[in-house]
Amino acid sequence: MTEVLFRDDSYLVEAKANVVFADQRGIALDRTVFYPQGGGQPGDQGVLLLADGRSIAVVNTVYDTDRKTILHVPAEGTDLPAVGAGVVARIDWDRRFRRMRAHTALHLLSVVLPYPVTGGSVGDAEGRLDFDSGDAVLDKAEVERRLNELIAIDAPLSQRWITDAELEANPSLVKTMSVKPPSGTGRVRLIAIEGLDLQPCGGTHVARTGEIGRASVTQIEKKGKINRRVRIALASP
Numbered sequence: 001m002t003e004v005l006f007r008d009d010s011y012l013v014e015a016k017a018n019v020v021f022a023d024q025r026g027i028a029l030d031r032t033v034f035y036p037q038g039g040g041q042p043g044d045q046g047v048l049l050l051a052d053g054r055s056i057a058v059v060n061t062v063y064d065t066d067r068k069t070i071l072h073v074p075a076e077g078t079d080l081p082a083v084g085a086g087v088v089a090r091i092d093w094d095r096r097f098r099r100m101r102a103h104t105a106l107h108l109l110s111v112v113l114p115y116p117v118t119g120g121s122v123g124d125a126e127g128r129l130d131f132d133s134g135d136a137v138l139d140k141a142e143v144e145r146r147l148n149e150l151i152a153i154d155a156p157l158s159q160r161w162i163t164d165a166e167l168e169a170n171p172s173l174v175k176t177m178s179v180k181p182p183s184g185t186g187r188v189r190l191i192a193i194e195g196l197d198l199q200p201c202g203g204t205h206v207a208r209t210g211e212i213g214r215a216s217v218t219q220i221e222k223k224g225k226i227n228r229r230v231r232i233a234l235a236s237p
């Protein structure tokens with residue numbers, strides 16, 4: 001089981017760690033700042049710096065089959081580090097921060113469009129959500145205007161944990177029908193955007209909505225009778 005440092009502090013760029021095992025599937029560390037692919041967000045990329053000066057490029061990060069161990073996937077043909085070796089694990093911060101901004105913007109998009117979410121994905125400074133919006137008419141310019149209004153509030157984000165039982169007693173907290181919040185550990189993390197939004201989420205977020213920057217709604221696409229796919233893109237800061 002890997003200690004997940006990004007969950008309490010998504011702004012950590014690097015951390016010291018030790019190799020627990022390394023095989024063809026990936027390199028497991030005792031602790032990591034690397035976010036593993038999941039919840040519609042891609043896995044982090046970056047490097048593992050070894051004491052001998054060697055650096056191992058990490059091309060992706062995934063969960064092992066136990067869903068508790070995080071695997072840092074090296075480029076093909078990489079010499080694997082020895083078990084117990086000390087490393088500095090460092091993520092590609094520019095890329096991660098673009099994803100944190102996009103991911104947080106999608107929380108706000110679900111406030112602008114308060115419909116059940118049936119899917120979504122986070123990219124580098126862009127992302128999409130699919131809504132079960134029924135007969136509602138979604139106006140691109142209006143959605144964009146309201147989304148930027150919420151960003152401009154510069155509301156702070158915070159997190160707290162509740163038990164699985166508390167979440168079951170409050171099913172309205174879950175907006176996403178296709179992506180179940182991470183559970184099974186007995187507790188669930190709630191992400192609050194002060195005054196705007198509260199939902200369970202395992203992803204990485206910015207500290208204040210103002211960090212998202214200017215957002216554009218690039219497309220609203222019909223996906224079946226009642227589904228609409230809304231794509232957004234963020235301007236470079």
Ligand SMILES: [Zn+2]
Nearest residue numbers: 191201202203
């Ligand atoms: Zn989130």
